[in-house]
Amino acid sequence: MAASSRSPESAPRSGNAAFASGGSADGTPAEPVIHDVLIIGGGLVGSSLAIALEPLGITVGLVEAVAPGPSDASVFDQRNLSFAEATVNALTALGVMQELAAAGGPIRRIHVSRRGDFGRSVLEAADHGRSEFGRVVVARDFGDALEKRLAGLQRLRRYRPARFLGFADTAHSGCRAVRLADADGERTELARLVVGADGTRGAVRGALGIGTSEHDYRQTLFVTRLRTDRAPDGTAYERLGDDGPTALLPRGDRHYGLVHAVAREDAEAVAALDEAGFLQRVQEAFGWRAGRFLSCGPRVAYPLVRVLADRTLAERAVLVGNAAQTIHPLGAQGFNLGLRDALTLAELISNARDASAGVDCGDAELLSAYVAARADDRRRTLEFSDGLARVTANPSELLRPLRSIGLLAIDRLPSLQAEVVAGALGYRADVPALCRPEGLRP
Structure with a gap:
């Protein structure tokens, strides 16, 4: 032609x-x-x-x-996008962040724990000379x-x-x-x-x-917005479990962005739950760190396949x-x-x-x-992504002490924490010039 x-x-x-x-x-x-x-x-x-x-x-x-x-x-749905600092820098330089209807929710700290394990890690942006690690933006607003x-x-x-x-x-x-x-x-x-x-x-x-090459994690991810009896305070929570993570991301509209993973064989039953039943399930998986879960928006499910x-x-x-x-x-x-x-x-x-x-x-x-x-x-x-997903979702009792020690080590070993923080900020490796802070661009 x-x-x-x-x-x-x-x-x-x-x-x-x-x-x-x-x-x-x-x-x-x-x-x-x-x-x-x-x-x-x-x-x-x-x-x-x-x-x-x-x-x-x-x-x-x-x-x-x-x-x-x-x-x-x-195309542009209600997923909640976590923009690392490097991404915020680049999108600001491109004039995109300025067009957002709302600025999004700042991530001032990251709290990681695993259900059943004694370890936990809390990263504070202020400890690393930042006011925030990044921002949470609703995908549709970004679109x-x-x-x-x-x-x-x-x-x-x-x-x-x-x-x-x-x-x-x-x-x-x-x-x-x-x-x-x-x-x-x-x-x-x-x-x-x-x-x-x-x-x-x-x-x-x-x-x-x-x-x-594909790897099916045999997990289904449910995504929605969630309101609790406490307004988000800038903490992004990652609660790990045998069936995958339950994450709460602090949005800018007094809601959290919820990401809740379930075993694939349970996905149909979870999708059929009414709002009260779904909130109860998520509360049990996550705990009470963010308060009582009061309501959620429409749920969208995604099978997790790398x-x-x-x-x-x-x-x-x-x-x-x-x-x-x-x-x-x-x-x-x-x-x-x-x-x-x-x-x-x-x-x-x-x-x-x-x-x-x-x-x-x-x-x-x-x-x-x-x-x-x-x-x-x-x-x-x-x-990082695949290794963390496989290890944290493995229910083996033999791995439990290793996982707990690993979470504690992030808090106590500066070199390990620096590596994790660099990834959270978007600087895991060399990055394009637009990703760098404005004063460090060529």
């Missing part, structure tokens, strides 16, 4: 520049647009990448599954803030609603031909670099022939965010890690552009540098 010369959707409310389509005055067909970067997936990471690329003056396209309008509940920033971008080409169909052969060297489906039918767009940001079960990874791409690189294509790695939520590392994927890629493209008159965003050397730059952060974060 020939490359389409039709222009992308550009609704007046979006603020995106409209692009002319068609041919020249003498009837000659227009040259097809070649995107420097075409992002497949307009979720949290894909949208953040589009915003980060805007200042570079390159041609960027964003393929989004949903039409213009209020954020869709299936609305991203949309406001996207609407103000002048160079971005938005394809929405549109669906990725796969790749096609192209006569244009140095490009990938991407097949999309929209309201007008099928179209083909050209890109020097395709970024797969379409989530855990997205189509880009499969179209690139990239396999996965999905890791066998590789994140293909010819003129990379995977970022959940398309590259979907990890256990223990420690709230998922979005923070995916954002660092996106920002590292944007930074490397920026550096390559500054070093020459132009930049080929799909250059093999540039993409290899991206994979190398992400290797340490990705490995360490995956090891």
Whole structure:
């Protein structure tokens, strides 16, 4: 199929520049647009990448599954995102935090314990020269803030609603031909670099022939908002148990964000509980540290399966965010890690552009540098998340004293605590410049 010369959707409310389509005055067909970067997936990471690329003056396209309008509940739901300090720094630099309807809830301390074990650990941000470790933001609010920033971008080409169909052969060297489906039918767009940001079960990874390794934790996660008889005081609680974690994240609206894991075989019965029954179950799993549980909002359930791409690189294509790695939520590392994927890629493209008159965003050397730059952060974060999930959910009596000693050691060993705090702040490895405090950016 020939490359389409039709222009992308550009609704007046979006603020995106409209692009002319068609041919020249003498009837000659227009040259097809070649995107420097075409992002497949307009979720949290894909949208953040589009915003980060805007200042570079390159041609960027964003393929989004949903039409213009209020954020869709299936994309930006009531999950509660825990932004590490590094993430807050970056999103502030990108102008996204300023667009939030509410500032979110500060995390001033982190309290970790395990049911049945005697150890516990409490980390205070003030002890490490911070007023907070990060912020808790409702995913839907964050989605609305991203949309406001996207609407103000002048160079971005938005394809929405549109669906990725796969790749096609192209006569244009140095490009990938991407097949999309929209309201007008099928179209083909050209890109020097395709970024797969379409989530855990997205189509880009499969179209690139990239396999996965998966581990089913046999847990189902219930997510909702929770009100107690005490307003949150900035403490993020992680209560571990045989069936997984129960976490309370301090939101900015006098509610907690609740994450409650149950054994997969119990999920159907838990989903059938009425509000009172669900609150009783969670209270028993968590305890009374945050007070009496009074009410909760609608519950959403997610099966917990770790999905890791066998590789994140293909010819003129990379995977970022959940398309590259979907990890256990223990420690709230998922979005923070995916954002660092996106920002590292944007930074490397920026550096390559500054070093020459132009930049080929799909250059093999540039993409290899991206994979190398992400290797340490990705490995360490995956090891932390998966290792903690497996050890803390293991009911073995032999592990109980080791777990308790480990929790106590975090409080008493400065070197171990420093490692844990660095991870909580988002600095487990070298991070993109935008993640650093403003005074430490180059």
